[in-house]
Amino acid sequence: MITSVLVANRGEIAHRVFRTCARLGIRTVAVHSDADAHALHTRVADSAVRLPGAAPAETYLRGDLIVKAAVAAGADAVHPGYGFQSENPGFARAVLDAGLVWIGPPPEAIEAMASKTRAKALMGIAPLDAEHVTEADLPVLVKAAAGGGGRGMRVVRRLDELEPALRAARAEAASAFGDGEVFVEPYLEHGRHVEVQVLADTHGTVWALGTRDCSLQRRHQKVIEEAPAPGLTPALDEELRALAVRAARAVDYVGAGTVEFLVADGTAHFLEMNTRLQVEHPVTEEVFGLDLVAEQIRIAEGAPLAAEPPSARGHAVEARLYAEDPAGDWSPQTGTLHRLAVPDGVRLDTGCTDGDEIGVHYDPMIAKVIAHAPTRAEAVRKLAGALERTAIHGPVTNRDLLVRSLRHEEFTSARMDTGFYDRHLAALTQPAADPLAPLAAALADSHGRSRFGGWRNLPSQPQVKRYVMAGQEHEVRYRHTRGGPVADGVQVIHVDASAVVLETDGVRRRFEVARHGDRVWVNGTALTALPRFPDPAAQQAPGSLLAPMPGTVVKIADGLVTGSGVRAGEPLLWLEAMKMQHRISAPATGVLVDLPVAEGDQVEVGTLLAVVESSQP
Template sequence: MITSVLVANRGEIACRVFRTCGEAGIRTVAVHSDADADALHARVADTAVRLPGSAPADTYLRADLVVKAAVSAGADAVHPGYGFLSENADFARAVLDAGLVWIGPPPGAIEAMASKTRAKRLMGLAPLPPQEVRESDLPVLVKAAAGGGGRGMRVVRRLADLAAALEGARAEAASAFGDGEVFVEPYVENGRHVEVQILADTHGTVWALGTRDCSLQRRHQKVVEEAPAPGLAPELDAELRELAVRAARAVDYVGAGTVEFLVAGGRAHFLEMNTRLQVEHPVTEAVFGLDLVAEQIRIAEGAALDPEPPRARGHAVEARLYAEDPADDWTPQTGVLHRLAVPAGVRLDTGFGDGDPIGVHYDPMLAKVVAHAPTRAEAIRRLAGALERATIHGPTTNRDLLVRSLRHEEFTSARMDTGFYDRHLATLTEPAHDPYAPLAAALAEASGPARSRFGGWRNLPSQPQVRRYALGGEEHEVHYHHTRTGLSAQGVQVVHAGPDLVVLEIDGVRRRFEVARHGDRVHVDGAALTALPRFPAPQVRHAPGSLLAPMPGTVVKLADGLITGSGVRAGEPLLWLEAMKMQHVISAPVDGTVTALPVTTGQQVQVGTLLAVVQESQEP
């Protein structure tokens, strides 16, 4: 029997595995980088072991250090989680060679399927050699052979862009998975991403636990997932489950895994097999009433599955909450997550606690929120409502995008595909702020401890108090008065004004606003405002053509031969920033000349750091 499990991972998945272990009476061991020394997964484990290393993003890729940590902490089993080393056959062998139980598939199965190129050959499909791509093959998808999560993937629509896409995908894959192998395959546009959850024991039983739809994606990374996949013809549903079982049996698979397909025109196109637990596994757990981590542990201990899986009941939908700004090219956000809470009735899986920092080294996913209900429509409504009412105080997130996506007619009618955000992102990110949020923020501030010791007194009673806030890229100026009976504002009745709660009556309708302040950020329900000083400090002026860092990160590469004085063309890549295991290209905004290049490879930069200046060419 397994008595102690080390999770070779971090964040949300480590916390999720620890939860099941705790319920089973199994002791838990966490590993952490220096950047994660105070992270939630390191705090909730029974034991935590530091993984030495100067590069936090690479620390969890050191198989030797992880195995050493497991032995030294007295663990008798290792769970790989997802990402990092979870699909690394050599890591699985190292765990087994150390005399530990591996809670995952056999190394041979990982080797056969974890490389997408080998998996395709096993399924009778051959990747397209990069050097043989022709115009007639376009568009194509450059894809990392190892790992997942959208890293190491590029869509190529012009043959001239192929070389840069290959290079960028290799670098990103090597950074995320320690393996820079990539391949090319035809890019099927506007298909649905459908997958099958499998579970197999060591006695020859393989379960196909229904389907999941994961079509809502950004940058090839899933955002909303659901089970079962809606609207599939019964024959196609059966075919997908049969193909998944066939793939598992072909490699003598053991444990939990996922077989992924792209469905278009009523046909299934095999994508890959992920030899690990998936991020979206909770929707399958909800529908089948299973704990997949508990099943993984039981299978690793030699237990047999029942001949048939349990019956599916109802529908489940999951949304991934990211610290990112969808309206600004999905730019990752950093800072302190002051508060994260969701209403009762939904499941919250997270790797963050209140007050935890969100750094630049890892994926920006904050949490997964899951709703289960008897019908799809009810599950969607429950999830959208819970996200809308969730308390999220900290950096910008994709919460509003998720709520609008779940309520979009194309999604509610199950007509979505992988091009959903390509078509609808602009409308889904249009500002729609509550016009009374700035007033509620001002009244809460005026009633709180930050209020001046002179209160709201003025020697000219006719002049109102004034506060200014930034919200959604716009500046809002709020006017209110202190009166003998309390605070007042034109056009509304102030029923109550306290530092945490403001109640306004607007046209006879009473509304409540919950308010919280963290530094200069003021959260009013779902709106995040920035309090502006009454007398703004002079702003730093940058020369025309200045390129500023859109996020904190590391300059991982400068374009070949790029120096001050280089001539560049509009759209030409100048340098690459890496943040949260993704690479972001900084390109020339215009045709011109590089007149300043103050950064170097390996340099850490903050938001707003000057990266380069491109002076526009003056046409004769």
Template sequence: MISSVLVANRGEIACRIFRTCRELGIRTVAVYSDADADALHTRVADTAVRLPGAAPAGTYLRGDRIVKAALASGADAVHPGYGFLSENDGFARAVVDAGLTWIGPPPEAIEAMASKTRAKRLMGLAPLDAAEVTEADLPVLVKAAAGGGGRGMRIVRRLDELPDALEGARAEAASAFGDGEVFVEPYLEHGRHVEVQILADTHGTVWPLGTRDCSLQRRHQKVVEEAPAPGIGEELTKELHALSVRAARAVSYVGAGTVEFLVADGRAHFLEMNTRLQVEHPVTEAVFGLDLVAGQIRVAEGHALESDPPRPRGHAIEARLYAEDPAHGWAPQTGTLHRLAVPDGVRLDTGYTDGDTIGVHYDAMLAKVVAHAPTRAEAIRRLAGALESAAIHGPVTNRDLLVRSLRHEEFTAARMDTGFYDRHLAGLTEPAPDPYAPLAAALADARSRSRFGGWRNLPSQPQAKRYEMAGEEHEVRYRYTREGLAADGVRVVHADAGLVVLEVDGVRRTFEVCRYGDQVHVNTVRLTALPRFPDPASQLAPGSLVAPMPGTVVKIADGLTEGATVQAGQGLIWLEAMKMQHQISAPATGTLTALHAEPGRQVEPGMLLAVVQTP
């Protein structure tokens, strides 16, 4: 019997595993980098062991340090979570060799399937030879052989893009997984990403647990997942299950895993097998009434599964909430998460709590929100409603994108595919700000600053405040009267520092207002309070390229120097942040008149990197 589990991971998945361990009466051990010293997973574990440093390569990817931490803390088992070392057979062997229980598949199974190239050959498939790719093969996908999460992947549509794609994918894969091997495969433009959750024991039983659809993806990383996959008929489901069980038996698989496919033209194309727990496992748990982490632990203890899995019921959908700006290249965001609260009736898996800091070193996912209902339509409505009314105060997030995606006609009709955001991103990120949010913010601020509630014997001169909302500046005016605060075109029913009620054309609207420095949240709208008079020194020259996020400069375009001619859209500078590379491109054709970036330099948001002057 396992009595103490060290989770070789961080954030949301560590907290989720700890939750099950507590329910089972198992002691928990966390490992943490210096950047995670105050992280939620560090705080909630029974014991925590420091991994000196901040970068993944020296902390969560150091299997030797993690094994030492397990032994020092008295843990008798290790759970790898997902990402980092979860699919590293060398780490699994080191855990077993240290006399600890490995809560995962045998190292031999990981070795066989962790490399996507080996997995394809095991299933009778073979990747393309990068040196032999021709125009007829395009488009192709360059893909990391190890790991997952969309890292180390590039779509190539022109042959001259292939060398840079290979180089960039190798660098990103090496940084994220410690393995820079990549391969090339055909890219199917309009396929659906469908997968099968499996759970296998040491007694020969393999459960295929329904299907999941994960087609809504950005940068090849899943955003919305659901179970069961809609529109997948009984015959195709049987084929997917059979292929998944075949893959598991081929490597004597034990524990939880996922077999992934691309479904196109009614056919299943094998992609890979993830020899770990998936990020989206909660939707399968909801539909089958299972705790997959508890199942992993029981299997690791040698218990046998029942001959047949539980029967599925209803439909579940999960949305990944990211600190990122979808309208500006999915740029990750950092800062303080002042508040994170979702309504009752949905599941929230997160590694953050109010007041935590979202840093630059790791993935930008804040939480997973999961809804389960008798039907798909009800699950969509429940999840979209919960996200829409959630209080998420802090950096920009993808919350609005998620709500609009769930309500998009292609999604509600189950006609989505992996190209969904390529087609619809512009419309899904079109600003739709609340025109009364700036006024509510101004009235709440006026109340918070007034000692006597704003009452005046005679009407005052109009007061003005400026706010930035959805990239545009808004100026609002109000005044103090004998009846209190007033504004043209509306009736101020109530106003205090945290709550404003306005009546517009006979309809009352309520606004909850929270302010953190110059950042103001009015219901679900995020505003920035602007100074009364703009600072002339803050204006940048036309053509200035600034860092959209904190990160590290990892590459400058070959031969790029001041005075060089650059083309519109040409990649100039590459930043690495939150384990992803981000390209800074020339905004127009012109001359590079200034270059302030160099490889290895740490940059902050808004820092000037280069200037491109147009004729």
């Protein structure tokens, strides 16, 4: 009987496992890096152990330290979560060798499926030979043999792009997973990403818990997932579940796992088996009324599954809320999460709480929001509405993109595929900020700064305030009168420091306002207050390239020095942030006149990376 569980992970998944353990009466142990010393998962656990020495990004990869922590804290079992050590057979063996219970599949099963190339061989599938790829094979996908999360992947559409893609994918895979092996497979332009959740016990029973559709992806990493996958024929649904069971039985699988496929033209193409719990497991839990973490624990204790899984009911959809800028090449964002408040009626899985810092060392996912309803249409509408009403004050997020994606006709009619964002990202990220938001911000700010509301006995010049909203500068003018503030064309009904009610054309609207420093949030719209007298020294030279995210300069283009000629779109350098590489390209054809960074430099958002003087008029 398991009495104490250490979770060899952090953030949302650690918090989620602890929640189940608490319900089952099991004590919990957290581990943490120095960067996570005050993180939510360390605060909710019964005890926490610092993992010393390693850099924050590598800390949770130190299996020896984690096993030592489990023994020291008196844990009798280890749950790996997902990512980090979850698919490391060596770590699983170390846990077992220490006399602890491993809440996961046997090390041999992890080993058999850990390499995507070996997994394909088990299923009778051979990858393409990179040395013999021809024009007829294009497009192809270069893919890391280990790991996941979209790291170490590159789409290749021209033969001259193949070798650079292989080099870049190897470097990214080695950095993220400690394994630079990559392979090449056909790239299905309009396939759907469909997967099957499996659950297997030690007595020979394997459940195939329906399907999930995870086609909405950015950089091969999932953004929106749902269960069951819509629009599959009964025959294809049955085939997918049978193939998933076959994959699990091929390696004598035990515990929770996921078998992934691409579905195109009614045909299923095996991708890989993930020998762990998936990020998107909540949609399966909602549909089947299960707690998959509780089932993992029961299986690890030797309990059998029932002969048949429970019946599915309704539909569930999950959206991953990231601190990232979709319009800025999906660049990760950092800063203080001042507030996260999701409406009642949906499920929130998160590792963050108000006041937490979104840092540079880990994946930028803030939370997962999950809606369940009797039908797909109801679940999608429920999730979109909840996200739209979510208060999230802090770094730039993908929240608006999620809402628009869920309401896009291609998604609502279940005609999406993995190329959804390739086709629609530009339209989905067009600014659509509320034109009354700057006025609401100005009125609330003015009220908060003066208990008399700024009223004067004599007529005065209008109050003027300036804000940047959706990349555009907005100037607000209003007057204070004996009857309260007045703005042209707008009737001001109520003002206080946190709420403003305005009426236009007979329609009355309420605006919730929150301010943190020079940032203001009005009903979810983020604005930046500008100073009355801008600092001229803050202006950058034309052609300046600023770091879009904090990270490390991992490579500067070969031969690039001050005075080099460059072409528009030509890569100048690469930043690595959160284990992914981001290319910084020349904004115009011209001459590189400044290169103030070197390989290995750590940079913050807004750091000057290079200056290109355009040669074009």
